[in-house]
Amino acid sequence: MHLPINISDLLHSTVVETDRLEFKASWNPESTLRTICAFANDFNNFGGGYIVIGIEEKDGKPVLPPIGVSLDEVDRLQKDIVRICSFLKPAYTPIISLENYQSKNILVIWVPGGQTRPYAAPATLGKDKEYKYYIRKASTTAIAKNEELKELLALTATIPFDDRINHHATLEDFKLPLIQSFLKEIGSKLLEESRSMSLADLCRQMAIADGGNEYLKPRNVGLLFFNEQPEKFFPYAQIDVVYFPEGEGGSNIQEKIFKGPLDHQLRSALQYIQNNFITERIVKLPDRAEARRFFNYPYDAIEELLVNAVYHRSYEIREPIEVRINLDKIEILNFPGPDRSISLEALKQKRIVSRCYRNRRIGEFLKELKLTEGRSTGMPKIHKALAYNGSPPLRIETNEDRSYFLVEIPIHPEMLPTPPHSPEVIVQVTDEVIDQVTDEATVHITDLNDSELKLLELCLKKPIGRQEILTEFGHKSLSGSIRNALKRLKEMKLIDYTIEDKPTSKKQQYKITPKGQAVLKSRRLRV
Numbered sequence: 171m172h173l174p175i176n177i178s179d180l181l182h183s184t185v186v187e188t189d190r191l192e193f194k195a196s197w198n199p200e201s202t203l204r205t206i207c208a209f210a211n212d213f214n215n216f217g218g219g220y221i222v223i224g225i226e227e228k229d230g231k232p233v234l235p236p237i238g239v240s241l242d243e244v245d246r247l248q249k250d251i252v253r254i255c256s257f258l259k260p261a262y263t264p265i266i267s268l269e270n271y272q273s274k275n276i277l278v279i280w281v282p283g284g285q286t287r288p289y290a291a292p293a294t295l296g297k298d299k300e301y302k303y304y305i306r307k308a309s310t311t312a313i314a315k316n317e318e319l320k321e322l323l324a325l326t327a328t329i330p331f332d333d334r335i336n337h338h339a340t341l342e343d344f345k346l347p348l349i350q351s352f353l354k355e356i357g358s359k360l361l362e363e364s365r366s367m368s369l370a371d372l373c374r375q376m377a378i379a380d381g382g383n384e385y386l387k388p389r390n391v392g393l394l395f396f397n398e399q400p401e402k403f404f405p406y407a408q409i410d411v412v413y414f415p416e417g418e419g420g421s422n423i424q425e426k427i428f429k430g431p432l433d434h435q436l437r438s439a440l441q442y443i444q445n446n447f448i449t450e451r452i453v454k455l456p457d458r459a460e461a462r463r464f465f466n467y468p469y470d471a472i473e474e475l476l477v478n479a480v481y482h483r484s485y486e487i488r489e490p491i492e493v494r495i496n497l498d499k500i501e502i503l504n505f506p507g508p509d510r511s512i513s514l515e516a517l518k519q520k521r522i523v524s525r526c527y528r529n530r531r532i533g534e535f536l537k538e539l540k541l542t543e544g545r546s547t548g549m550p551k552i553h554k555a556l557a558y559n560g561s562p563p564l565r566i567e568t569n570e571d572r573s574y575f576l577v578e579i580p581i582h583p584e585m586l587p588t589p590p591h592s593p594e595v596i597v598q599v600t601d602e603v604i605d606q607v608t609d610e611a612t613v614h615i616t617d618l619n620d621s622e623l624k625l626l627e628l629c630l631k632k633p634i635g636r637q638e639i640l641t642e643f644g645h646k647s648l649s650g651s652i653r654n655a656l657k658r659l660k661e662m663k664l665i666d667y668t669i670e671d672k673p674t675s676k677k678q679q680y681k682i683t684p685k686g687q688a689v690l691k692s693r694r695l696r697v
Contacts, residue, residue, distance in 0.1 A: 173267045173280055174376040175538055176357035180220060180278070181232050181271065189309045190219035193227035195237050197247055200295055201311070202279070203254045207291035208304040208311045210262050212283030213322055215330055217530040219306065223247065224276035230309045238274030247277055259290045259301060265375060269359075282377045283530060285329055288322045331486055332391040332529040335380050339388045339403060341369055348396040348431060349376070356538045377531075391531035394432050394485065401429055406490045409439040409476070413447070413495045415687045424684075427490075432532065433539055436480050439493070443476075444469055446684050447495055451585060466585035467500055470555040471564070475577055477542045479504040481533050482575075497587050500579045507572030560584075618689070621655040626664060626690055629682040633668050636678070656680065664689060 173180070180191070192205050202221060209219035226233040239247065248266055255263055265280040292299035303314040303322055314322045346369065353361040364372050370386055373379035378392030394400045400407050413424040426442060428435040448469050453462040479491045483504040494501040509528065536542045552564060556579070565578040618626070621643075628634050628642055636648065643652060659665045664686035668679040682690075 173265075173269070173278060174353065174356075174358050174360050177269045177271050177278070177359075179357070179538075181222070181225070181234075189230075189306060190216055191230075192219065192221045192309070192311070193225045193232050194221065194223045195226040197223060197243075197250070199250060199254050202251070203257065203291050203295070204293075204302075204304050205311045206255060206262070206264055206279065206281050207258060207289050208306045209281035210258070210264075210284035210289045211287050211303065211305055211314075211322060211325075212530065213305040213314070213318070213325075215283065215528075215530040217534040218280070218282040218284075221279040221281065222276060223279070224274065235272045236274040236276055239277050241275060244268055244275065244277065251279060254295065257292050257295070257299070260286045262286075262289055265377070280377075283330075283333060285333070285335075285380060287325055287329075330528065330530050331484070332389075332394065332531045334390055335387045336390050336393055336403060337387060339393055339397075341373060341379060341386060341388060343388060343403075344369065344373065344378070344392060344396045345398055348398070352395065352433075352535075352539070389531070390485065391529075391535065394532065395535055396431065398430060400431065404485045405488045407432075407485055408490045409435050409480075409493065410490045411439060411442060411493045411495065413684060414497070415684060417497055418494075432480055433536070433541065436477065436541065440473055440476060443472060443493065443495075447500070448472075449585070451582075464559050464582055464584070466581050467579055468555040468559040468561060471552045471559075471561075471579060472500065472502075474542075474548045474552050474555075475502050475579070477536065478548050479575075481536055481542060482508070482528050484528065498581045500581075501576060502579075503574065503576045505574050507568035507575040509572075619655070621651055622659055622664075625652075625655055625659060625680075626682060626686055629665055629680055630687065630690060633679040633681040635680075639680075659686070 190209075194202065202223075205219075205221055209221075212218050222232070224239040225236040251266055252263070262284050265282075267278045267280065269276050269278055288303055290301040290303050293302050294300075303319060304311050305314045305318060305322060306312075346364075349372065350361060350364055353364060360372075360375065370379070370383075373386070373388070373392065376392075377389070378396065379386055379388050381387050390404070393403050394407065397403070407429075409428040411426045411428070414420060414422075415424065416422050428439040428442070430438075447467070449466050451464055451466075455462060476491070476493065479502055483491055484506055487505045489505045492501075492503045494503065533542065542548070556562070556564060559582060561582050562580040565580070567576040567578070568574060624642070625639070628639070634642075639652065639656075640646065640648065643649075645652065648656075656665070660667075660680075662685075663683055665680045666683050667673055668681050669675045669677060672678065
């Protein structure tokens with residue numbers, strides 16, 4: 171068996187934190203069993219851990235090149251691991267993988283957080299076995315005592331929602347191409363084996379299904395990542411992006427909904443926001459050669475905040491993640507609020523350290539996809555991005571019941587909507603649009619002819635189709651001037667199709683984009 175993770179990423183801690191790793195130069199059954207017990211208890215909901223046999227450890231880091239394990243030992247060690255795990259109470263079996271790294275064989279024991287915790291292991295493997303509950307403290311395995319023991323015992327049958335079995339689904343709800351695409355992206359050797367092994371064995375090895383052969387069922391995390399329509403099982407597992415071009419009090423509201431596997435909807439929503447709402451301003455300074463560059467909103471901050479919302483929201487609550495884009499701010503709302511281990515005072519600080527994570531497996535998958543780092547590094551990254559861009563500080567809001575979590579990213583002060591008395595109004599565009607449309611960093615209202623302006627005004631009221639355009643212009647067919655106007659507006663990203671994936675559809679209509687609305691607004695401000 172191979173791990174659903176790249177071995178190089180594992181050893182160099184680019185995906186898995188060091189306190190979820192334990193290296194052993196040689197086989198020690200007693201200490202290994204205690205560590206398996208601790209990882210299975212997953213006291214902090216981090217997602218279990220990995221024990222690597224055949225690599226020496228120094229200060230929590232692997233000493234390379236590896237010592238390795240001889241092939242003669244492999245079969246004996248695998249049998250011994252199964253033997254010692256039979257002493258765990260209740261029963262638990264980890265996943266064992268033989269890996270090759272730097273021309274050496276190493277044995278990796280993957281221990282996902284258990285479904286029937288708490289687990290106890292004998293302190294020694296002698297005849298008189300005294301059972302203890304073990305947990306991880308930083309990078310060491312320790313006996314749970316006093317308050318820790320009480321808290322661990324309280325976790326009985328308390329499995330995070332994303333790691334629970336879904337009794338309403340079957341393995342047929344998994345899409346193998348999605349699983350294989352994931353394995354390919356993270357560089358797992360399991361990809362090659364997946365082409366010949368059964369779906370049941372593949373799902374067991376990835377820990378996205380659980381149960382006996384007669385009742386093997388998907389876990390929720392598997393359905394969220396490897397089903398094309400997870401909203402069938404988790405209503406409103408989606409991201410809603412809502413734009414208020416006239417402010418929240420206006421009558422014009424544009425909404426785009428992103429559904430599908432979690433990583434797909436997350437990436438699509440981020441791409442949409444970056445393409446349509448992130449703009450850059452370049453200010454040339456008279457006393458220096460380099461211009462000053464800044465954005466209305468730093469993309470890195472928005473990316474981190476939206477990833478955090480996907481990571482930490484509850485998929486039991488039937489509410490979507492909502493991104494609200496206003497004229498002077500972007501808000502991201504998700505339910506519920508942060509864990510109670512984080513005080514309201516701590517929320518105001520630049521570093522938030524969570525006592526536990528709501529969705530341990532979702533976080534693990536997002537880290538493997540390099541979409542998040544985890545371990546409370548998000549807030550420092552967000553504040554750093556805002557400060558570097560010259561943006562105002564982040565605003566965070568929740569309530570005593572922690573029923574919601576709202577973050578507000580204020581717009582850069584120099585990118586606030588232009589006041590009515592301004593003599594010149596320029597619409598800023600992103601670098602991506604610049605590359606595709608024009609070599610200039612701005613689009614002026616004076617660049618548009620009368621036909622183009624009229625089409626923009628028509629689209630502002632509502633999406634319009636071909637027949638409506640002909641009626642408004644008094645034509646029987648689309649003339650060359652109207653065709654050219656539509657083509658040019660589309661190229662400048664001022665209008666777009668309502669059915670993006672079917673440009674020639676009979677039901678196709680044209681709608682105005684946020685950039686197009688800004689151009690029309692600048693025209694009204696100049697009149």
